[in-house]
Amino acid sequence: MSELERLIKSLSKLGFALIIFMSFRWVLFEPFVIPSGSMIPTLLINDHMAVKKWSYGLRYPFSKKWIYGPKVPSREDIVIFKNIKKKGVFMVKRVIGLPGDEISYFANGQMKINGEFSTFKPISIESFNKRFPNIDEYDLHYAYDRIQLNYEGNSQYVTVLNKFNRYRDAVDIVVPEGHLFVMGDNRDRSADSRSWGFVPLENLMGKASFIWLSCDERLSGTVCDPLQLRWSRFFKPVH
Numbered sequence: 001m002s003e004l005e006r007l008i009k010s011l012s013k014l015g016f017a018l019i020i021f022m023s024f025r026w027v028l029f030e031p032f033v034i035p036s037g038s039m040i041p042t043l044l045i046n047d048h049m050a051v052k053k054w055s056y057g058l059r060y061p062f063s064k065k066w067i068y069g070p071k072v073p074s075r076e077d078i079v080i081f082k083n084i085k086k087k088g089v090f091m092v093k094r095v096i097g098l099p100g101d102e103i104s105y106f107a108n109g110q111m112k113i114n115g116e117f118s119t120f121k122p123i124s125i126e127s128f129n130k131r132f133p134n135i136d137e138y139d140l141h142y143a144y145d146r147i148q149l150n151y152e153g154n155s156q157y158v159t160v161l162n163k164f165n166r167y168r169d170a171v172d173i174v175v176p177e178g179h180l181f182v183m184g185d186n187r188d189r190s191a192d193s194r195s196w197g198f199v200p201l202e203n204l205m206g207k208a209s210f211i212w213l214s215c216d217e218r219l220s221g222t223v224c225d226p227l228q229l230r231w232s233r234f235f236k237p238v239h
Contacts, residue, residue: 030206032080032090033222038184038191039092041132041158042078042238046224048213049092049238051080055207070201072098073180075113076157078208078238081182081199090205093192094157097173097181099201105171105194109143109161109187128158134216134230157239162188169194178202208238 034047043049056079057069073079073095083089097103097113104112110120120143128142129135141161171194175181179198184190193199214233215224 031212032092032208034092037189038186039078039094040160040186040189041128041135042094042185043092043208043211044134044214044230044233046215046218047211047233048222048224050209050212051206052209053206056201056204064202066202070204072201073204073207079180079182079199080205080208082203082205084199084203085196092208093182093184093190093199095180096183096193097175099175099177099179101175101181103171103173103175103181107170109159123158131158134233157185160186160188210238211236 030051030053032049032051034043034045034049037045055077056071056073058067059065060067075095075098077095078092079095080090080092083091096111102114106112111118122141122143125142141163143159143161173181176198178201180201181193182199183192183194211233212235213224214230216228216230217225219225
């Protein structure tokens with residue numbers, strides 16, 4: 001076999017591997033690194049998450065056009081979407097309101113959706129620390145906050161409220177068609193639909209699936225420091 005033939009064969013194998021890799025990212029899963037604490041305690045800074053790409057539809061490669069979709073998520077889904085103000089920036093939040101929902105958000109952190117209050121049960125700092133040992137926040141109040149409307153299942157998640165920062169201005173809105181109302185679980189330290197508006201369904205990129213890597217510190221970029229790994233978070237499903 002000549003040098004040229006070996007080169008062509010090597011390039012063909014490399015091209016095939018790249019096609020498989022890009023297809024995997026396009027259809028199945030794509031990695032996403034959590035850059036901020038807006039989703040504490042569910043997601044921590046430097047959690048590396050797998051995003052399920054086909055959950056709400058599928059786009060043509062390198063295009064904004066959809067092959068099918070976008071589908072409306074379930075309330076409480078944690079979604080990844082394109083920032084509505086900055087191109088090339090992606091965000092992760094929890095879906096609170098679906099198209100047509102009437103939402104009231106009160107200064108104490110409680111919500112009412114379509115005339116019904118979500119459950120709101122404070123929990124102790126001791127219980128919180130046992131469940132989330134990687135979080136050390138001295139000035140927080142913790143509460144369960146579960147949305148029960150039009151939802152079949154037993155999902156329960158924890159929201160964080162700041163004792164001193166009263167960011168929680170009252171909100172009273174109706175979600176327009178084709179849009180979502182999203183919020184971070186770290187309610188007083190999250191820029192979300194309360195500040196910049198609704199998320200168009202067409203901005204959806206996928207649904208949070210599981211954490212495959214997590215660390216306290218990064219060496220550079222998205223590379224985790226191997227001495228700062230959070231082993232307990234590896235392969236943890238995201239709810």
